[in-house]
Amino acid sequence: MTTxxxxxxxxxxxxxxxxxxxxxxxxxxxxxxxxxxxAVFYEQRPGFAxxxxxxxxxxxxxxxxxxxxxxxxxxxxPWSFLNYLRTRERLFPFYFGERFHMQRAEYDGYCRWVAxxxxxxxxxxxVDAVRWNPERDVFEVDFTQLDAxxxxxxxxxxxxxxxxxxxxxxxYVPEPLKxxxxxxxxxxxxxxxxxxxxxxxxxxxxVTVVGSGQSGAEIFLDLLRHxxxxxxxxxxIGRTEAFAPMEYSKLGLEHFTPDHTRYFHALAxxxxxxxxxxxxxxxxxxxxxxxAAIHDELYRRxxxxxxxxxxxxxxxxxxxxxxxxxxxxELHLEHVQxxxxxxxxxxxxxxxxxxxxxxxxxILAGLDPYLRRDSGERPRIDEEFRFVLDPSVTGSLYAQNxxxxxxxxxxxxxxxAAWRSxxxxxxxTGKNPYxxxxxxxxxxxxxxxxxxxxxxxxxxxxxxxxxx
Numbered sequence: 001m002t003t004x005x006x007x008x009x010x011x012x013x014x015x016x017x018x019x020x021x022x023x024x025x026x027x028x029x030x031x032x033x034x035x036x037x038x039a040v041f042y043e044q045r046p047g048f049a050x051x052x053x054x055x056x057x058x059x060x061x062x063x064x065x066x067x068x069x070x071x072x073x074x075x076x077x078p079w080s081f082l083n084y085l086r087t088r089e090r091l092f093p094f095y096f097g098e099r100f101h102m103q104r105a106e107y108d109g110y111c112r113w114v115a116x117x118x119x120x121x122x123x124x125x126x127v128d129a130v131r132w133n134p135e136r137d138v139f140e141v142d143f144t145q146l147d148a149x150x151x152x153x154x155x156x157x158x159x160x161x162x163x164x165x166x167x168x169x170x171x172y173v174p175e176p177l178k179x180x181x182x183x184x185x186x187x188x189x190x191x192x193x194x195x196x197x198x199x200x201x202x203x204x205x206x207v208t209v210v211g212s213g214q215s216g217a218e219i220f221l222d223l224l225r226h227x228x229x230x231x232x233x234x235x236x237i238g239r240t241e242a243f244a245p246m247e248y249s250k251l252g253l254e255h256f257t258p259d260h261t262r263y264f265h266a267l268a269x270x271x272x273x274x275x276x277x278x279x280x281x282x283x284x285x286x287x288x289x290x291x292a293a294i295h296d297e298l299y300r301r302x303x304x305x306x307x308x309x310x311x312x313x314x315x316x317x318x319x320x321x322x323x324x325x326x327x328x329x330e331l332h333l334e335h336v337q338x339x340x341x342x343x344x345x346x347x348x349x350x351x352x353x354x355x356x357x358x359x360x361x362x363i364l365a366g367l368d369p370y371l372r373r374d375s376g377e378r379p380r381i382d383e384e385f386r387f388v389l390d391p392s393v394t395g396s397l398y399a400q401n402x403x404x405x406x407x408x409x410x411x412x413x414x415x416x417a418a419w420r421s422x423x424x425x426x427x428x429t430g431k432n433p434y435x436x437x438x439x440x441x442x443x444x445x446x447x448x449x450x451x452x453x454x455x456x457x458x459x460x461x462x463x464x465x466x467x468x
Contacts, residue, residue, distance in 0.1 A: 012138045016160040017041035018127045023400035024166030026069040027421040028118050029079040042125040042143055048115035050108040053193045056222050060101040067415035073422035073434050084110045131366035132393050139163055139395050162428050166400035169355035176320045187348035191215040202226055204348040211352030212238020217286040219350050221294050229301050232309045237316040246285030254441040255282050256410045258419055263445035264408035265383050269374055282409050357402050381406040384427040398424050
């Protein structure tokens with residue numbers, strides 16, 4: 001498009017958010033009552049959607065409902081999950097249901113409710129470039145406004161003093177399987193698109209699920225429940241040495257607290273890298289209830305004698321893959337412990353191989369001269385979630401769910417979204433609109449003195465009123 005970009009507005013904004021997933025939606029909800037803050041959020045998609053391909057019936061969010069967009073930073077916020085239930089006249093049914101974890105479809109509906117009512121959210125706006133303008137002492141954000149079909153409609157530019165990147169993650173496809181996913185007509189799909197292909201997968205002769213995490217377990221269970229007994233024809237394989245339960249003990253969950261985040265950030269870079277890999281079971285295991293449901297369903301199918309036609313094999317990696325005829329796939333497998341190899345012919349493959357942080361190089365290309373990087377060429381991010389920039393840049397660039405390498409396993413966790421959003425707003429405004437707790441875990445992760453961080457019982461802190 002050759003039309004010059006329109007500026008909106010000429011006066012610099014206080015904050016521009018790029019991406020509207022749960023993290024930046026949380027930030028927008030907590031920024032809403034700060035009347036002095038001029039904020040706008042851009043999202044390429046036409047509306048809010050949270051993993052629509054994985055909203056399997058009965059699947060639950062793996063954090064309690066208190067880990068909504070706002071409650072752990074401001075329980076009085078009108079954008080809480082409980083207020084969403086109240087507006088839908090579902091508060092009493094939820095109360096009597098005694099559910100601590102909401103269903104995924106319910107979480108998606110809650111977030112869409114917030115997105116539909118919050119001002120300052122611009123869907124159908126694709127951010128193309130971010131630059132620092134040293135003459136005006138502001139960031140420039142170029143965007144393309146899209147029409148209902150996703151085609152370019154108009155160009156725009158806005159100026160801002162601060163930016164928050166919340167562009168989320170993208171489905172990860174292992175290299176050996178990329179040609180199959182990209183080839184037309186080949187039944188190899190990522191778990192992110194599972195529901196779009198569910199009918200075809202249920203009709204396929206033989207289905208293989210690759211990936212031993214939560215998504216792989218939920219998809220395997222859903223297929224198992226809806227395929228005929230004795231003719232299930234399912235394979236479930238994964239690289240981990242076991243179909244391992246997620247660490248969900250109460251002290252184990254303290255790794256998803258601000259205390260652990262601060263501890264992790266202070267560690268040396270090589271230690272952080274080792275720790276992220278070692279802590280996989282904190283966030284890549286399978287909910288114990290899902291594993292139990294799989295075992296229960298398999299056992300139920302043995303009641304009339306015989307075993308279900310389902311093979312579950314952990315510790316297996318896919319070396320290569322190819323097509324057999326036009327519609328079948330052959331996977332070349334290797335068992336990690338045995339060192340043995342085999343081939344598996346299948347009619348369809350679901351890749352529950354997880355997600356990776358969305359690459360930032362393109363969108364941050366204009367800021368590359370100002371970015372400070374670590375030894376792995378990753379952006380350095382400080383304790384307050386700010387990208388470390390050249391001192392000549394007076395504005396701040398914040399990260400949302402792009403700081404796993406600097407802040408640890410809590411980076412993608414929904415339970416820390418409200419705390420991180422509040423931390424960013426406190427840093428950005430310099431006014432501490434959201435007072436945050438000094439201590440959040442019983443565990444002391446390092447050899448410092450825990451007593452120095454324990455508020456005394458005699459401080460007589462004033463309670464936040466529940467209503468004006």
